[in-house]
Amino acid sequence: MNKLDAQRQKEIQQAEELLFAGPQALGFAKGLFQGHFVADWVMPYPRIPSTQQVELDETLKNLRQFLDEHLDAAEIDRKADIPRSVIDGLGRVGVLGLTAPKEYGGRGFSQMANCKILEEIGRRCASTSVFVNAHHSIGIRALLLFGTHEQNQQWLPKLSTGEQLGAFALTEKEAGSDAANVQMQARPSEDGSHFVLNGEKRYITNAAIADVLTVMARTPVPGSDKTSVTAFLVTPDMPGFEMLEARMPKMGIRGTATGRFALRDVKVPKENVLGAPGKGLKVALTVLDFGRTTFGACCTGAAKTCLRLAIEHANTRKQFNKTLGNFHLVQKKIARIAADAYAMEAMTTITASLIDRGLEDYMLETAMLKVFTTERLWECINDVFQIYGGSAYFVDCPLERMMRDARINQIGEGANEVLTSFVALVGMRGPGMEFKEIYDTMVKPTRERGFAKAWTAGKHRLGATVRVPEIPVRSAELRWFANQLGRLIWRFNVAVNRALITYREPILDMQLVQERIANAAMDLFASTCVLSRYDAELQSAQRNGSSLSPDQLAADLFLRQSFRRIRHFLAGLTDNEDKSVLATAKSVLAKPES
Numbered sequence: 399m400n401k402l403d404a405q406r407q408k409e410i411q412q413a414e415e416l417l418f419a420g421p422q423a424l425g426f427a428k429g430l431f432q433g434h435f436v437a438d439w440v441m442p443y444p445r446i447p448s449t450q451q452v453e454l455d456e457t458l459k460n461l462r463q464f465l466d467e468h469l470d471a472a473e474i475d476r477k478a479d480i481p482r483s484v485i486d487g488l489g490r491v492g493v494l495g496l497t498a499p500k501e502y503g504g505r506g507f508s509q510m511a512n513c514k515i516l517e518e519i520g521r522r523c524a525s526t527s528v529f530v531n532a533h534h535s536i537g538i539r540a541l542l543l544f545g546t547h548e549q550n551q552q553w554l555p556k557l558s559t560g561e562q563l564g565a566f567a568l569t570e571k572e573a574g575s576d577a578a579n580v581q582m583q584a585r586p587s588e589d590g591s592h593f594v595l596n597g598e599k600r601y602i603t604n605a606a607i608a609d610v611l612t613v614m615a616r617t618p619v620p621g622s623d624k625t626s627v628t629a630f631l632v633t634p635d636m637p638g639f640e641m642l643e644a645r646m647p648k649m650g651i652r653g654t655a656t657g658r659f660a661l662r663d664v665k666v667p668k669e670n671v672l673g674a675p676g677k678g679l680k681v682a683l684t685v686l687d688f689g690r691t692t693f694g695a696c697c698t699g700a701a702k703t704c705l706r707l708a709i710e711h712a713n714t715r716k717q718f719n720k721t722l723g724n725f726h727l728v729q730k731k732i733a734r735i736a737a738d739a740y741a742m743e744a745m746t747t748i749t750a751s752l753i754d755r756g757l758e759d760y761m762l763e764t765a766m767l768k769v770f771t772t773e774r775l776w777e778c779i780n781d782v783f784q785i786y787g788g789s790a791y792f793v794d795c796p797l798e799r800m801m802r803d804a805r806i807n808q809i810g811e812g813a814n815e816v817l818t819s820f821v822a823l824v825g826m827r828g829p830g831m832e833f834k835e836i837y838d839t840m841v842k843p844t845r846e847r848g849f850a851k852a853w854t855a856g857k858h859r860l861g862a863t864v865r866v867p868e869i870p871v872r873s874a875e876l877r878w879f880a881n882q883l884g885r886l887i888w889r890f891n892v893a894v895n896r897a898l899i900t901y902r903e904p905i906l907d908m909q910l911v912q913e914r915i916a917n918a919a920m921d922l923f924a925s926t927c928v929l930s931r932y933d934a935e936l937q938s939a940q941r942n943g944s945s946l947s948p949d950q951l952a953a954d955l956f957l958r959q960s961f962r963r964i965r966h967f968l969a970g971l972t973d974n975e976d977k978s979v980l981a982t983a984k985s986v987l988a989k990p991e992s
């Protein structure tokens with residue numbers, strides 16, 4: 399086996415171990431890749447139970463009042479610091495322990511309710527929303543998910559109120575996108591009472607202000623010469639904890655403290671191991687699922703701010719004796735922002751509800767949400783920036799800050815390229831395995847029970863390719879959209895099957911093909927979420943006798959634009975200039991001096 403094959407085998411083995419722990423209910427996104435529309439997960443549009451809605455409304459009211467009075471996003475950016483009084487205030491409102499169980503001092507909110515809170519913060523200040531995410535969505539998440547009762551009792555009460563702050567430390571020089579390549583070492587002591595940690599972490603949000611950090615380090619696998627990653631709770635008062643750089647100066651989200659630290663022979667008690675030893679990567683990836691969900695909420699909030707700013711300016715700024723809102727090219731941008739903001743909210747709500755309703759594996763949906771919302775937000779900011787013209791470029795306008803702040807979204811918590819490839823490959827795994835079954839049987843027809851298995855797999859594949867899935871909308875007005883969506887899912891499935899048959903294993907490296915498949919899947923998911931929300935709103939409007947709102951027009955537009963994009967991505971699978979792209983890249987990469 400050559401070095402590349404060995405690396406590929408290692409990656410596949412890691413992914414199998416992380417992602418496919420056993421039989422699970424078919425999720426929505428995996429269903430899409432098999433030509434199914436698993437309606438139960440996405441329709442009807444989820445609602446927060448009324449008792450929790452009352453509590454959420456009260457918390458939102460308190461939060462808005464607090465933020466109106468005390469949060470100054472421009473000053474946070476200018477001073478590159480979130481004042482402690484703001485952090486304390488967020489703690490008092492309950493934001494810093496919102497999803498922690500009440501018995502540990504939290505508020506016991508669902509992910510859906512949590513996302514509404516993060517959307518509100520994301521509307522106003524990206525530094526503050528990233529700070530809250532780093533503390534609550536990922537910093538204390540491993541404790542919430544994997545902590546024992548004793549660990550939760552010990553750590554959570556102070557972390558839930560904000561008396562103490564949390565951080566999540568995975569990234570290192572050699573472990574960025576390649577998260578499995580963690581180099582920080584954790585050696586067990588002779589008597590087994592503790593681990594000794596050595597290594598460095600970088601780019602860690604809250605590192606310098608956190609009282610507890612979830613740190614990923616490499617531990618030996620007993621009885622072998624291998625190592626695997628384990629999650630530890632580390633506190634900065636442990637001897638050997640050295641803050642190398644508390645606040646790395648940076649482009650955006652300047653209010654957050656992004657730091658670098660080293661652990662030098664730091665003794666961490668074995669009681670501070672989170673989850674099973676050696677299962678740290680699973681811990682990390684599950685934690686990031688939550689981070690990606692609240693990312694969606696924060697981006698939704700920021701997109702709504704873009705819409706508000708765009709409307710304000712287009713209705714007041716006059717050129718050629720008309721307000722800008724009269725020009726079609728300005729209207730086009732504003733309509734698109736409205737459509738995208740609507741979709742981002744719908745997608746965030748449905749993804750959060752999957753977690754609340756106990757879907758076991760939602761990695762695909764959270765990855766799709768993260769890529770989709772961060773890319774759309776970037777477009778929204780660019781559009782509103784353009785509408786503001788020269789005035790957007792100056793620091794007295796919030797847009798230059800918003801643009802600087804938003805740029806990290808496409809990189810942090812999984813670069814969008816990595817997640818795009820992940821969506822395509824994990825999604826295609828189900829149908830891919832069925833094809834493999836058919837292929838293996840054709841190659842070795844004597845395999846025991848081979849024909850029976852291949853026959854079943856073949857029937858599944860064939861069944862999906864001949865049936866257009868039914869999309870169960872309740873509003874007659876949406877039947878056309880539902881039919882279109884069903885046909886596009888069918889076309890998507892045909893395209894996935896064709897790609898798998900045409901390229902077979904090399905598809906694992908064909909990222910341009912993967913990107914089109916992932917993009918189509920993301921738009922199918924986004925359209926589904928929009929249709930589900932639109933349907934619920936139409937039903938409610940019909941019950942109340944009200945007329946079409948701007949929201950519903952935005953939903954209509956989103957569906958039309960999304961369907962067009964899906965057709966474009968699928969057409970690109972056979973009509974493209976990939977060969978030329980790759981040849982050009984290879985040639986310029988080989989001659990860096992030119």
Ligand SMILES: Cc1cc2nc3c(=O)[nH]c(=O)nc-3n(C[C@H](O)[C@H](O)[C@H](O)COP(=O)(O)OP(=O)(O)OC[C@H]3O[C@@H](n4cnc5c(N)ncnc54)[C@H](O)[C@@H]3O)c2cc1C
Pocket residue numbers: 532566567568569573574575576600601602603604648651656806809810811812813814815816819
């Ligand atoms: C402000 C900020 C805050 C952060 N906060 C935290 C935190 O709290 N905790 C934490 O652990 N980490 C944190 N990070 C780290 C962040 O998660 C990483 O920066 C991110 O995972 C990317 O890693 P990298 O920067 O090493 O980029 P690299 O891994 O070097 O990747 C660079 C680029 O290469 C491309 N690329 C990489 N791999 C592939 C691939 N397989 N296919 C195609 N393209 C690829 C992508 O375009 C990517 O953007 C933070 C980073 C920043 C900038």
